[in-house]
Amino acid sequence: MLIMRHELLLIAITVILLLVEIFLPADKKSRIITPAILLMTTVLILGFLPGPTGILFGGMYQTTALTLLLKNILNIGALIVMIQSADWLRKPENKEKISEYYILMLSTLIGMQYMISSGDFLMFYLGLELATIPLAALAAYERFKEKSAEAGVKLIFSSALSSGILLYGLSMVYGTTGTLYFAEVGPAFTGTPLQVLGFIFFFAGMAFKISLVPFHLWTADVYEGAPINITSYLSVVSKGAAAFILTILLFTVFSKIALMWSNVLYIIIILTITMGNLFAIRQQNLKRFLAFSSIAQAGFILLGMIGQSQYGMATVIYFVLVYIFSNLGAFGVVAIISNRSGKENINDYDGLYRTNPRLAMVMMLSLFSLAGIPPVAGFFGKFFLFAAAANHGLYILVLIAIINTIISLYYYLLVIKAMFLNRSDMPIPKIKSDFYSSLGLILCLVGIFAIGIFSAVFEMINGLSFGLY
């Protein structure tokens, strides 16, 4: 029982919320917000307590110290998203379906956790689907808005397609190795042509989820259409989970063809970072802007995977953790401003600092963290990723990545320019943010500063990561 505690706890609070929903009168639905956040906090804290590790269901499900850590990281992300969405859920048009929102979101989280803990491809696929389908419903949450509905449809179509491709790849893997268990596929995976084809399909499917170029085309539209809090959840937690499981699978199951997938990653990284950055420059809508920036960030995450070292894995996890806090910080500010004033364009942010200094400060620090400027944590995350890639002698790749950080700095500075440098006749009026919005931003800020300056976080992650050399 305790081995599966993360999932069980999440299922428990999902059921509780469902029951409360049934018995709560229609006009008091918004009272569910605080208990839901408190429950999630409890889950997060319980998740950090030491617990047993081991395998269940004959190896289909496994818990190691590493998976516990990864699940905790995802829980942190989900909790911050829940806190940040409180203000938005209180709006009259959303009030009736608050618990739906929580239940759908927690279902995806459960799916991700099963996916991370999976010990065979069946479990992995189940978790992946559970993590994806409710997300489409969430993307279409504001169904009275055309764009939101469009986002939901786009997300469900593209994930169905990618799942199909992925499943097709897995069937080839199964056909050639005769097993679905990771522990048995690994040794049998010698890199015959059919197996390589299977791997390519599998990788393409995963690339959809992480939105790597050239499988990124759905990202910007879905991010723009979906409600902002869902967008932040998609870009942070969902992407993080997919990156985690991809790393684990590449390092264990596919480690025998490491040379091949390293070459694949090499090209994909260059494409993803460059395309993401170049498209981000032209965006005016902040959600699209952050969508393309998060595509570029996904490319950086891959840098740590090349070479499958323990240190590389640690940098991937560390970077995702940093990325959760920095991206949620940026999205949090965009969400508050969009909720209160309905403005989402960069031009609308002109002169923001003069009316809302705190929001502008948080936004600036988050963007600096995304760009990799010290002393915030993004700098450490990027530096370690570059070192991980340079460790394998890939200096040209690192150079391309570093040049891309300068390009990304340019477009992050455009937002900072709007907020700090530009003046506007009609700036966004002073916003008095509510308790939960402020709390969400404060958590992000603490994360952005603390993770970098205190080395203990990275050392803990490094201690739990595993590599094959």
Added chain:
Amino acid sequence: MSFLLLFIVIPVLTVIGIFFSKTHMQVKWTAVIGMSFQLIMAGLLIYLFLAARAAGNTAEILFPQDMVWYKNLNIHFFIGVDGVSVAMIGLTSIVIFAGIFASWDVTDLPREFFTSLILLASGVFGFFISLDLFTLFLFYEIAVIPMYLLIGIWGSGPRHYSAMKLTLMLMGGSALIMLGLIGLYFNSAPDGGPLTFNLIQISKVTIPMPAQRFFFPFLFVGFGVLGALYPFHTWSPDGHASAPTAVSMLHAGVLMKLGGYGCYRVAVFLLPGAAHEMAWIFLILTTISVIYGAFGAIWQKDLKYINAYSSVSHCGLVLFAVLMMNQTAMNGAIMQMISHGIMTALFFALIGMIYGRTHTRYINEMGGLMKVMPFLAVAYVIGGLASLGLPGFSGFVAEMTIFVGSFQHNDVFHRVCTIIAASSIVVTAVYILRVVGILLMGKIKNPEFNHITDGKWFDRISVVTLILGITAIGMAPLWLSDMINNGLVPVMQRILLAGPILH
């Protein structure tokens, strides 16, 4: 705990103090108190350093403190000083102290202005005391990034364009540095053993030549961007012209020195083999910097542009001397950094004060200012004379040392470079004297200038501090030169060991 930590702690405390200050005056006085402490600390540091050396302490690094930061990457927080860094810290504290007074009349968002300014200074102080390449780089970026806001919000002219150009070019330079540092790290233990970012430790091993050849250009050009190496100097005139007074002072006075210091401390010191091989390429570029900057200054009509180009020329001379790679020239390079730092800060401060009174920076529109503001005008003449290398001021000592050092090379190539670079002194005299003549002498062109007042008390504090610095070095250069030489000895030993002995 090493008391060097205070150089980072005091600015941080000052920033916190500014955050809690309520009024405009409180903000300014908090900044003044913090930076006065910093100045006193710098004086104390110089005294303690000299005392320790006099007492026979011959360790390469004094007041070291080594704390493990990221254990598995062997990243340390390692601070300590030698003669060169002590001199640079002294320079920084003088310029920032004067800079606070020079920006006394900032009225738009003063809290944010002083916060950014002091954050910038803390980055600079951290850079000069760091002996671990990771922390060195971290502080380097902290010093660069506030420039964007400082120029963008409080600047003048095409400030958005200049701020963006400056930030992107400098961060582009730091991108090259980052690659170079990572390369150094992975080559820091060619004989096995733990990899390290420790500057002193890396200096004791010999990095394989192929790696040296690959990474030296990254490091030298990366730091060279900040040191205004031709053709990467173009951010400098635009940036300096658009920046507010104190920012121009700090930037030209201190921040550009990070480039020179980095080239000397990281690129040439850690990769001496490649430095010997490739010096000629960069010598050509720096010679162009020196002469191009000087000629550039002649054509300009805007006071700030004149001074910005003159900075390109003078900072080019720093890199030029570093590349000569002998003790005398290196000593000159450091002296030039200090001397130019104070001198150019004085110029920019005065230009800011003149602009604040006349509301123009075009020399054609001014004239006869000596009659209405004698104090500032005399200060300007002093700065000008120091800049063109008149004996008695710091500029003369520094440039003389550089050219004596570089003339020790007796091959044609070095001689030609030296002669070309030395001829820039003549050009410097032309533009300095021309400006002094038009600006200060003659008739008052604009009748409104008759109502101009002379420097106020805060202007005077700023100016006097800087002039004291210039004359102190000019009159008694030996103590400074000895202190620098003291720090240079181990560096030079290593550089000479790695390459052909040059005469």
